[in-house]
Amino acid sequence: MDIEQQSLFRAFREYRWDEVTCQPYKEEGAAPFKAISRQVLFAEPQLGCELRYFEMAAGGYSTLERHEHMHAVMILRGHGRCLVGQAVRTVKPFDLVSIPSWTWHQFRATEGEPLGFLCMVNALRDRPQLPTEQEVAALKAIPAVAAFLEG
Ligand code: MN
Secondary structure, eight states, X not given: OOGGGOOSOOOEETTEETTOOOEESSOTTSSOOEEEEEEEEEOOGGGSEXXXXXXXXXXXXXXXXXXXXXXXXXXXXXXXXXEETTEEEXXXXXXXXXXXXXXXXXXXXXXXXXXXXXXXXXXXXXXXXXOOHHHHHHHHTSHHHHHHHTO
């Protein structure tokens, strides 16, 4: 359905929303990730931003990446951990996570349950960068980050 013709009210049911299609997180093979889906909840051009819902199955993870645009995240479901820069935190429903420009970030669901979160971004945004081997090595020099990246 055309996003501009969506209903004013769309009901929520089991982490899906009326008129919202559940899509692949990214193009397959574009970047490393595991067991994650994407639903675009709001993307009207007049807003200038988009609100998406991402959900990863137990043990799943998003891509380790960075970019100029920012993310504003609210955890909605489950438990997991996230990396923002050099910081690793556990996250739970309704926690807020700010991801600044050019900051490495990744989300990982715990083994026992899915992790779902809302993510607000600029409508016009740059493409994510993936870390080089040297950048991964630099991140892994921080013990907490190494433990996080090694799952
Ligand atoms: Mn990102």
